[in-house]
Amino acid sequence: MTVFLTLLGKIIPLYFSILLGFFSTKYFDCSKDTIAKILLYILAPLIVFNATLSVHINSSIIFLPLFFFTISLIIAFGTLPIFQKIFKDNSANVLSFTVATGNTGNLGIPVAILFLEPKLVDIFIFSILASILYQNSVGYYITAKSSFTAKESIRKVMRLPVLHAFILGLILNLSGFQMPEMFMSYTGYLKGAYAILGMMLLGMGMEHIKTSGGFDKMFISLALFVKFIIWPLIILIFIFLDKNFIHFLDPDLYLVMFIFAIVPLAGNTVTVATLLNVKPEKMSVAVLISTLVSLFYIPFVLYLYNL
Template sequence: MEYLLIVFVNVITPMLILLAIGVVLQIKFTFNVKALGNILTYCLIPAAVFMNLYHTVIDIEILLDVLMFVVLFTTTLIITGHLFSKFLRLNRQQTAVMKNSIVLINSGNYGLPVSQLVFHANPLGVSIQIVLIVYQNLLTYSYGLYNLVSSTQSGKDIVKQFLRMPIIHALWLGAVLNLANIQLPQFIELPISHLSNAFIAIALITLGAQLAQIKVKTLWNRLIYLSAIGRLIISPTVALLLILLLRIDGVTAQSLWIASSFPTSRNSSTLALEYDVESELAAQIVLFNTVASSFTVGVVIYLSSLLFG
């Protein structure tokens, strides 16, 4: 119970406050939510991802240990999302949102604070979470972006969309500068850092503004709850089985299992808004996942301490 309270107070509550601010501001001023989404996609997200890759020191040994797990884990979730969509007979746009909601994880502004809280006395747990953040960034703007774009476009248009996305260039540029140990001049790094720091607040306010436009009846959409089952229940179950199968133990096992239980990535909603693909459904899924995870994540944290602590 203590873990549930800590996670809710320190992680969920600040996020809900920013969402509420977005709702109130949207009701009062009626923002152009699409324009806010463009600011996120073409400015703030690339800056945040670039700074993440540019500054993170990735331990190669940890990366190799985690690599097999994340590949098997992601592949299983992709298959799960595909089966969910086929079973429910969803259209292409709903299928894209459903797949992303199960596969894409909020490893950044949710996962990192939780990991810092749980592993405050063991830096290895936080280091693994940073590796997972980088991996999720790559997955979001490859697999996740492809899902959304392919639901409305095909072939050559999809390739063009990938090449035009600033996030793609931010990913490789940040990685190259990191590996080459190239130091940016202060006058360049500082404004990028400011944009990166603004990302979380603007993203959550934008999501709140988006939620303010949603009709109450959409709260009863079955896809919201089915996606939560996939992300919050099936995902950690699959992760635990893989951890046991691969005989991973200790802090690495604990960190991977906790990371598998985090809610749907907020970026899945941001991208859905940008490409106008079931954006209301995507926003509702993120909101419900985030609130529900305050209980499910706490349970996984507690069980992981018993099994691998």
């Protein structure tokens, strides 16, 4: 119980930032769009670039984003026919899209910073490329019912500044380039800024959540079940197999994988649902509830994992 309370104490400050974001919008009329642009176009590319440049590239490190992207595809296309039998509208599409990914950026990175060594944090950040690519490619297809052509989807992915930062960092890493010492402490500040602003952005989104017609018990229950039960179960099964039979990954990477699996629903899915006008109210409520549940869920499952 003491370990659980210790873990809970570590994660509570992150949720204080959510409150700060809520009050900044409600009382000071701060712009959510401005913070989102700073995160997407400035901080995220810099952090991904540094993480990609800093990690020691080997087969197991490359394996992680490929593995997570594959799991996202399996969950998305595996749940879609099931959800289509439950929902008679396009709720099935947006639900399959969202349960196949998670908030590995705005919430996952802060959690990784709290519970992982710095070198493992960089590996975690390197791995979230899987979420970014899924949300902006296959995720769009599923949500829009193929409204985007293949060419349009590829253009969307190729315009992502995070992708450009990843490619540049990978090229420099493989060429032997190292970050100058004078910038090492600055990269730590970037991670801290991303963690705080990312959590504040979640709170800023709460101010304008539309709850009319958005509280769907079945939709929310299925979303939470897949995200908080199926995802970690799949990862734990893989960890068990690798630890006892395959022996491909370094054991230090197991916690990286587990944290990747236990984060709540991704806030970016609300943006996609809003853009495509596919049940954004349902998505907003589901993301909010999953984020609140994760306050206790994350330290609890980390406690069980440590046991």
